[in-house]
Amino acid sequence: MSVFATTPGVITVWSDVGCPWATLALFRLRAAVTAAQADLMIDHRAFPLELVNDRPTPKRALDIETAVIGSHEPGLAWRPWGARPETYPVTTVPALEAVQAAKDPRIGGLAASAALDWALREAFYVDSRCISLVTEVLAVARECREVDHAALADALRSGRYRSSIFDDLDVARGGAVKGSPHVFLADGTDAHNPGVEIAWTRAPGDGYPVIVSDEPAVWADLVGRATRS
DSSP: SSSOOOSSEEEEEEETTHHHHHHHHHHHHHHHHHTTTTOOOOEEEEEEEHHHTTTTOOOOHHHHHHHHHHHOOGGGOOOOSSSOOOOEEEEEOOHHHHHHHHSSTTTHHHHHHHHHHHHHHHHHTTTTOTTTTTHHHHHHHHTTSSHHHHHHHHHHHHHHHHHHHHHHHHHHHHHHOOOOEEEETTTTEESTTTTEEEEEESSSTOOEEEEEEEEHHHHHHHHHHHOOO
């Protein structure tokens, strides 16, 4: 299984729905595609942080990162977690599974997968919804016109796409995928957390992230490359 986009006009993005840096990247990618009026598709691949790290991603760490990113890029419209603490997501595997399942043409294909991925991120970062729950994932999917909700519900019931998360994890552990997000194009171009360089005041999760440099224009270049490939 290749880490690269093998089809012209496709941008492959490895990420976790629960990764705020990846969500910033996708916000900018989507904006760049719209600005260029490009006929491009996003192929979402799973980089499940909880399986890579053998633990749920700590809320404390995410609160720190989302505060920094949300204030840096107000267009994201993120809000602090507003629901009860006990409803905070402890896993994103059901959400990642649904995004992979939605690629099935019977459910909607890549367009449905990309729409559902973004809707799940908005549900988490903006609306404080518990996307650990399959019922909540399906509720979000019902709001996506690109997704065949009944077909997705059947796919999640069967569990036939759960293995794709572990297949992607095996590929990611091969070393070519550096983290969430990592972008690959059909021409061989790749970029980990494109345009953003960060440092930490202390160890990650203990101190605060500092955005050392930020070049959003990198996304216009990546979209242009993808269009030409």
